[in-house]
Amino acid sequence: MATIFTRIIKGEIPSDIVYRDEQVTAFRDIEPQAPTHVLIVPNKEIATVNDVTPEDEQLVGHMFTVARLIAENEGVAESGYRLLVNCNRDANQEVFHLHMHLFGGRQLGPMLARR
Numbered sequence: 684m685a686t687i688f689t690r691i692i693k694g695e696i697p698s699d700i701v702y703r704d705e706q707v708t709a710f711r712d713i714e715p716q717a718p719t720h721v722l723i724v725p726n727k728e729i730a731t732v733n734d735v736t737p738e739d740e741q742l743v744g745h746m747f748t749v750a751r752l753i754a755e756n757e758g759v760a761e762s763g764y765r766l767l768v769n770c771n772r773d774a775n776q777e778v779f780h781l782h783m784h785l786f787g788g789r790q791l792g793p794m795l796a797r798r
């Protein structure tokens with residue numbers, strides 16, 4: 684069964700797409716946690732970071748190039764931003780289709796919540 688992100692990429696579910704090419708699609712998170720909160724998603728389904736292979740290295744590198752471009756477009760490149768990828772249970776991964784969060788537009792605080 685297609686992931687929810689594949690359905691967004693195919694246009695079956697509406698979303699606010701900010702960037703798209705033959706390898707990745709980026710759209711605004713439905714529950715933004717910062718003024719800029721964009722998800723950068725490979726068009727190809729990869730469930731988690733644990734499923735990334737050496738063949739995906741160009742694609743994963745491309746996700747960073749796209750992140751840089753989106754940060755510029757969103758006006759947060761100079762002020763700063765955070766890129767984050769969750770993997771599995773302890774990281775609270777919710778959608779099992781690899782994605783990079785791009786957060787920006789406010790002071791983001793410490794990297795991890797204090798326990």
Ligand code: 5GP
Pocket residue numbers: 687691696698699710711712713714715722768769775776777778779
């Ligand atoms: P994860 O916890 O897996 O790293 O993050 C999944 C993210 O996907 C969450 O921030 C959540 O708000 C977002 N999300 C889940 N479903 C949808 C959706 O249907 N549309 C959009 N735009 N974002 C979604």
